[in-house]
Amino acid sequence: MATINPTEGNVVAGDQRPEETIGFIGMGHMGLPMAANLVRAGRHVLGFDLVPAARVRAAEAGIRVVDAVTDAADASTVITMLPSGAHVHDAYASGLLDAARPGTMFLDCSTISVADAARAHDLAVAAGHRSVDAPVSGGVGGAEAGTLSFMVGGDPADHAAVSPLLSEMGAKIFHCGPPGSGQAAKICNNMILGVSMLAVSEAFVLAEKLGLAHQAMFDVVASSSGACWSLTSYCPVPGPVPTSPANHDYRPGFATALMAKDLSLAAEAVRANDVDGPVGLLAEEIYRRYRDEFGGGDDFSAIVTDIRARSAGDS
Numbered sequence: 001m002a003t004i005n006p007t008e009g010n011v012v013a014g015d016q017r018p019e020e021t022i023g024f025i026g027m028g029h030m031g032l033p034m035a036a037n038l039v040r041a042g043r044h045v046l047g048f049d050l051v052p053a054a055r056v057r058a059a060e061a062g063i064r065v066v067d068a069v070t071d072a073a074d075a076s077t078v079i080t081m082l083p084s085g086a087h088v089h090d091a092y093a094s095g096l097l098d099a100a101r102p103g104t105m106f107l108d109c110s111t112i113s114v115a116d117a118a119r120a121h122d123l124a125v126a127a128g129h130r131s132v133d134a135p136v137s138g139g140v141g142g143a144e145a146g147t148l149s150f151m152v153g154g155d156p157a158d159h160a161a162v163s164p165l166l167s168e169m170g171a172k173i174f175h176c177g178p179p180g181s182g183q184a185a186k187i188c189n190n191m192i193l194g195v196s197m198l199a200v201s202e203a204f205v206l207a208e209k210l211g212l213a214h215q216a217m218f219d220v221v222a223s224s225s226g227a228c229w230s231l232t233s234y235c236p237v238p239g240p241v242p243t244s245p246a247n248h249d250y251r252p253g254f255a256t257a258l259m260a261k262d263l264s265l266a267a268e269a270v271r272a273n274d275v276d277g278p279v280g281l282l283a284e285e286i287y288r289r290y291r292d293e294f295g296g297g298d299d300f301s302a303i304v305t306d307i308r309a310r311s312a313g314d315s
Contacts, residue, residue, distance in 0.1 A: 020044055022165070023072030024079045025091055026110070027058045029252070030136070031081035033143040034109070034169045036061040041168035048072045073099035077165060079107045084261075085116025092120065097127035104129045107162055109150075111135045111187075111258075113265050114180045117153065121179040132158045133179060134166060135186035139254040141243075147171040151189075153182035184269075191266040194259055194283045194300070196230040201304035204237050205311050214239050236301035245299035256303070257296025260287040 020043045024035040027049040035045050039062040047063040048071065049055050055065045066072055073096050082088050088110055100106075106124040108117065108131075117133040124131035132154035142148040148170035152159050159175045166173050176185045203226070207217040218240035222232050234253075235241040245253040252258075263284035270277040290296075290306050 021046065021075040022077050022079060023075035024048070024063070024081070025069060025072050025096075026081035026083075026087075027054045027063070028081070029140050029255075030143045031109075032057055032061065032063075033140065034079075034081065034136075034148070035063050037143075037146045037169050038165075039063060043165075043168070046072045046075055070095045070099035072096070073101075073104065075100075075104070077105040077107055077162070080110055082110045084110070085112035085120070088112060088116065088120050089123070092123050092127075097124060097129065100127075100129060102128040105158070105161060106131045107165070108133050109136055111190075111262055111265070112183060113268060114183045114187075117180045117183040121154075130158050130161070131179065132162050133182040134162065135182050136170065137186065137189060138170070140252060142170070150174065151176050151182040151185040153177060153179050153184070155179075183265075187262060187266040187269060190259070190262040191277075191280045191283070193230065194263050194266075194287060195279055196228045197234070197236065197301060197303060198283055198286060198307075200228065200230045201236045201301070201307050204304060205307050208308070209311070230301075234301055236304040245301055246304075250298040250302035250305070252297075253299035253301070255296060256287065256291050256294070256298055256300045259300035260284070260291040260296060263287050 022038055022043050022045050024031065024045050024047045027035055027047050032054065035047055035058065038045050045063045046066050047058045048066050048069050049058065059065050069091055072078060078096065078100060080088050080091060082091065088108055106129050108120055121131040121133065132152060134150045134152045136148045136150055138148040146169055149172040150166045150170050152162070152173060152175045156175065163173055174185070176182050204214065204217060214237045218231070218235060221227060233241065235244045236246050238246045245251055267281050267284040270280055287300070287303065290303055
């Protein structure tokens, strides 16, 4: 089988595949900085994305852009960072699994449903490969800084095998259990995040109505029982946390569309498992409505602006 020599940039004969060669499929807002960190760590990255602009940015970051998704399979590990479970399954079915050598590690860092993660795992294993789900937390900033948290679902031996690679893209790696467990941890975490951001945003709008300054509100709550990450690290109003999207016109960060998607996965799991979860279901409804009305391109913390607009009237 011919292989791509990532150093020379051409195809050479032979059966050797450098262990540091990584295939990376999906180089969007999260995938591109993750792949770029692998390049900085000394890996040879074969990148594929359907979007021409993403391909250009990837090449500028030192990633060898390949012409077909199957070309990215000529690697020891193939990482997927895609919008949905359907996209992951489509990539696998498009010849990616068949093109990879037996025993290739398929590492899916997308955020998809537990059921879709289980199916992706089964497809990879049936094709003679290894498979791990490892969704991430930390947003674009974490991806750029290499400080992401990875929630890993897979066999212990596979978790150990991918941990050195994940450490080149992130700061924290958690083995959550068997295949699919990483996705379970991710959707539970983001249900908490979505709910807490709504609570913090509603509280700030209430504080405004009561004449309480943003900074005073922040100082009290950040030092009291209401403190949480949505307040102390990602405050939804300008001023108290200079690095928060609120101080940068609500540029993501973590886009509203992604939060709506993650909450929909959580809502799906709540219903499928007969959980009495009205708060999580309401959070999904609120973010879905906001995404549908405003497009979902701003940061999810911008929900405070919608709450404020809906609260307009006599004080």
